[in-house]
Amino acid sequence: MHRTAPTRPSLILGIVFLLGILAGAGLAMGYGYWSGHHKKHRTEAVFVRHMSGYLRLTPGQTVQFQSVLDQAIARFRQLHTSCRQQFLAIRHQERQKVRAFLDPGQRARFNAWVEAKDRRQAKKRKP
Numbered sequence: 001m002h003r004t005a006p007t008r009p010s011l012i013l014g015i016v017f018l019l020g021i022l023a024g025a026g027l028a029m030g031y032g033y034w035s036g037h038h039k040k041h042r043t044e045a046v047f048v049r050h051m052s053g054y055l056r057l058t059p060g061q062t063v064q065f066q067s068v069l070d071q072a073i074a075r076f077r078q079l080h081t082s083c084r085q086q087f088l089a090i091r092h093q094e095r096q097k098v099r100a101f102l103d104p105g106q107r108a109r110f111n112a113w114v115e116a117k118d119r120r121q122a123k124k125r126k127p
Helices: 004-035 036-056 058-099 104-125
Strands: none
Touching: 036 058, 058 104
């Protein structure tokens, strides 16, 4: 009897399984890299670590520094959201002004252009 026959399919299956794991991990890492998701937390941690060493902060001061940074980031996000809402309101008003002087055919073409542009911008915002 040959015992090598059953192990060969098992070996091939194991190799395929490992290649799948490696491919999945590579894709996940690639997505994180290209989408920028990996940068946010890593960049903040590196900055806190750098400033902690540069300023020779105590562990308690490092915690306080991190807290100040977290609060600043939250405030910047809030500002960004507020400004974005104002920007969208202005853009809507200006588009309405353009629509007001267009004839029906031009308005239809303008609306199609606006919808396509908005879809492209929405895709850019969604990582």
